[in-house]
Amino acid sequence: MTQNHVSGMETSAVSVLKRAVELDQSGRFQESLVCYQEGIQLLMDVLKAVKDDSKRGHYREKIKGYMDRAEQIKAHVNQEKEDGKYHEQIKIAEDATGYSYEVLFKPYISSTLTEVWVEDPYIRHTHQLYNFLRFCEMLLKASCKVKRIHLLTSQDEVDSGQQSSALAEMKESLSAQGVILDLQYSSTIHDREIRFDNGWIIKIGRGLDYFKRPKGRFSIGYCDYDLRQCHETNVDIFHTKHTKTL
Structure with missing residues (x-):
């Protein structure tokens, strides 16, 4: 060497x-x-x-x-x-970078993780659907054996067609990877919460949608979320020995 x-x-x-x-x-x-x-x-x-x-x-x-x-x-x-x-808080400042899903969630992902619950009312518009897809991709690449992802979100009242077809495609694509996507809609959901069956609970003030729109399709941060600027938001992390299910 x-x-x-x-x-x-x-x-x-x-x-x-x-x-x-x-x-x-x-x-x-x-x-x-x-x-x-x-x-x-x-x-x-x-x-x-x-x-x-x-x-x-x-x-x-x-x-x-x-x-x-x-x-x-x-x-x-x-x-x-x-x-x-256990309670830890991360404060993401306005315009901060370096907070991709990999960075944010990696400390709480373990080899025992098999099931994930996502409660987020705003998995509707194109960029929000891509956020959820990126989150799923992050789980697939992580050192865990995720077998089931539950999503509870609200239905897009303006254009439910795009939302339902995008989520149906994700469901089919995840299934090919051996992962079940369990999809449910709620008209009253408000809180945003992500729960892992290894006991970790992550609450992000803005849910998965804390990234700013990039300045252009060929600007830095468009592809790599570590380089994407963020909106100001707080992330609260808890641990419970008994993870509730939806």
Whole structure:
């Protein structure tokens, strides 16, 4: 392995661990835990590649410090989950970027996740339907085995044809991937909530529709939602040992 490659891995590790510390200090523990784990793995890869004993000792010390902190956070999060007190809030600022569905939901997706409930009254217009499709794609790519997605939304009174045909196409497409889309409509739904059967509940003030319209079809952020500007909204995350069903 070349020196440049080792240096690149170290730079990546420092960047991820810096983010872990920032999240840790702002009380976003579950997110920080994911970053600590990624950063520690990168540092361990660096350690394997380094031959100098003094440098190896330095990396071992760093790894131990980060591992100890990760264990403390894990114990804290598990205790709060057990006590039913877990609550974390993410404030997405106006025009902020870096909040794709992958980034937002990754810390709460685990290998035990098999079923998801989405309550969102606004999965109607074209861009909202695409948001839901992107959310489903994110679940399919994640390290979980989702088998069923429940969607509770309201019917588009102006153009229900487009909504129903789009959701029917998604249902068929998901079915080909071995995932059942259970679709229900409600005329009284107001709250927005996403629930995972591993106990996590994510409430986004604006539901899945927190991205701004891109400036044009060929402007940065049109394809990559990490680069798409957001509307201001709050994300509240809870954990319950008993996830209710719709």
